[in-house]
Amino acid sequence: MHFRRLTADVYTGLLLLLAGCWVPWAHATTLLSASPNQASYSLAPYSELWHATDQSIMLENFLSHPPDFKHAHHEEDLNFGYTRHDVWLRTQVRNDSPKTQRWMVQFEYPFLDYVTLYTLRQQGIEAQRSGSAVPVEQRALAHRQAVFSLELAAHERVTLYTHVAASGSKMLNYKLITPEAFYTQNDRHNFWLATYFGMLLAMGLYNLLLFFGLKERVFLHYSLFVGGFAVAILTFNGIGTLMFWSFLGDNTARLVALGFTFASTMATLFSQSFLNTKTYCPRWHNVLSIFRSYCWLTVIATLLLPIPSALHLMDVTGCMAALLLLLCGSYCSLQRVPSARLFVFAWSLFLLGTGVFALRNLSLLPANFITLHGLQIGSALEMLLLSFALASRFNKLKRQKERTQSTMLAALQKQENLLERKVAARTKALEHLANHDVLTSLLNRHGLMRSAEGALQRNRQHGHRLALLMLDLDRFKPINDNYGHEAGDFVLQKIAKRIVHLARTTDHCARFGGDEFIIIMENIGTGDTLAPILARIDQAICSPIDLPGGEQVSVNVSIGVSTCHGADEATLESLLSEADSDMYAVKSSQAAAYYRYGSARS
Incomplete structure (x- = not known):
């Protein structure tokens, strides 16, 4: 029985001894002994924290009525996220060197509105401010993070109180770092x-x-x-x-x-x-x-x-x-x-x-x-x-x-080519319209002049013979009077087609007036005679013509001829004048013959 009581007393004494040793050791962990041999220290394991429900509380309140600070063991304990309360941190730092040492207290998270560091010494209290919402000229150190300078005398021990107020997330990881390491890291x-x-x-x-x-x-x-x-x-x-x-x-x-x-x-x-x-x-x-x-x-x-x-x-x-x-x-x-x-x-x-x-x-x-x-x-x-x-x-x-x-360029080129073709076709059409008669598609007076000029020039160069035939229709006016101008136009078209059909490919056929036609024939040989040509023309023109209404009409033709050789200095006007005189002579002879034929029949 006494043995059991003795054993219990021994265990109780050991427990009390361990408890007595544990408490001083636990408090001792809040003290950081900073040695110049180490470039930086994380302050989280040596810090205590307290959430201030009253944002107007000052350091003097801490000194007179110390709040119940909670020990932070790891860096994660200083990550508070979004919290409406300000946070106070407390830690103790001692210079473990016989010489004065200069340190920097650096908060890693830059997005902290207001950070105030209070350094409690035997001589008094030193306050430094920084933070993202503090103007640069009012910061303890002009830096993007909250950074404070801390100078410790030989074996000096100070207590650091840090007040942090931030609208955003409160990540309060901070460290003690030598100036050399700080500026190297900063660079x-x-x-x-x-x-x-x-x-x-x-x-x-x-x-x-x-x-x-x-x-x-x-x-x-x-x-x-x-x-x-x-x-x-x-x-x-x-x-x-x-x-x-x-x-x-x-x-x-x-x-x-x-x-x-x-x-x-x-x-x-x-x-x-x-x-x-x-x-x-x-x-x-x-x-x-x-x-x-x-x-x-x-x-x-x-x-x-x-x-x-x-x-x-x-x-x-x-x-x-x-x-x-x-x-x-x-x-x-x-x-x-x-x-x-x-x-x-x-x-x-x-x-x-x-x-x-x-x-x-x-x-x-x-x-x-x-x-x-x-x-x-x-x-x-x-x-x-x-x-x-x-x-x-x-x-x-x-x-x-x-x-x-490229597509647009090809399209533009295509349009340009198409436009060129249209312009060429339009030009050709206008040129054809300018040189040809609308009703019969034969040459008009302008086209006749251009064709005659070229024909006469070739005739002079090669010394060939050229003939100009002037055809004047007889008994055409009664057709207009009896059947109308549409019938007359129809007759003129038919006669124009007959003239083109009889002419050679090198001949030039033109409508010279209302019922007058011109044929210019190049390269007429000296041995050739125009009589067979005139006979075929007369026969073709005098053949009956069936009108669209079913009626049948016919006309006669008087043909005047003028010729020239290559050595002659003939012009279109002279040839027309000569052919016109010859045509009226033929017309007079035909009228006289018709008169004699009529008298004989009577």
Whole structure:
């Protein structure tokens, strides 16, 4: 019995001893002994935290009535997501060196509105302010992140109180880092950020120039998407407030929400243009149009709602856009829409980064390098891939334009050739109309003059004989009087056809007047006689003609002849005058013969 009681007392003493040793050790872990041999320390394992329900509480309240701080064991314990309460952090740092050491206290997350660092020393309290909503000239250090300088004397021990107020997600991972390591890290980060934002700027301007050159809206939509995204990410990374718009103050967070919601709107519009959903996927086009209208409403809402609500709406809209556009792209890929597969691959990387960004802000994912920089990584990969897709689209549009220009040029050449043929045909028709009689299609006076000029020139060159026959119809006027002018025109057409039929291919036939006709015959041999030709002409013209009404009529003809040789200086006027005199002589002789024949019969 005594043995059991002794054993219990021993166990109780051991437990009390362990408890007594544990408590000092547990409190000791909140003290960081900083050695200059190590470049940086994460302050999360050495920090205590407290959520302030009253935002007006001051450090003096802590010193007089210390609140119940909770120990943070891991970096994840300092990722609070969206919370309305301000957060206070407390940690103790001791210089583990016999020399004065200078350190930097750096918060990794740049999107923190107000960060105030209080350093409690034996000599008093030192306060430093920074944050994305603090003007640059009022910050402890002009940097895109909240960074503070901390100088510790030999073996000095200080207590750090940090007050953080932010409308957005509160990721409070911070560390103690030597100035040398800080500036080396800063140079490396600035290089990659400069490369990243240079790529954003180049892509935005390049696509904007393509829009002005090609008038294709898909390039404008992508340029606007890059512009809205660039403004938001510049502000989110602290570069925008550091270099351009630190005067915004509390509205810095609102600009982030506005930029990302506008980028979601333009991303939807770009997807519709790039995938041509109106043609290939009409239903998805309607869905995206409705979602785009919702995005425009969110853009307006981010200007009117309180900043925390606007940031929540930004994250929800980003997640919805990520899911919706990925589903639309996948469907278009299954439907074999041009460039849809590359779009899905590129866009999924960006949407994955957007989703990680939103889920981390909502405290659903832990804070680490991937979740902190996932948006930049995903967008960089997406823009590189989409640049290839847009370059392919540009080359395709260029080839289409070249084919269109070739087609248009061929069409213009075809039209030009057709026009030339029409002009030539019209010219030929006008020329024919100018040189030929409308009724009989024989040469008119103008055509006769041109033909006679050429015939006389050839006659002089070759020394041939030329004859001009003047035919004057007799008894033609009674036909017009008895049967009408239409019948007279019909008779003239018939006689013209008979004259053409009798003439040689080298002869020139013309209608010289109302019922007068001219025939110019070239190359008449000296041994030839015109009598058989005149007889055939007289016989053909005097043959009866059947009118369309059934009547039969006939006319006579008086033929006058004039000839010339190559050596003669004959002209058309002289030949016409001579033929006219001969024709009237023939007409007089025919009239005399007709008179004698009539007298004999009586």
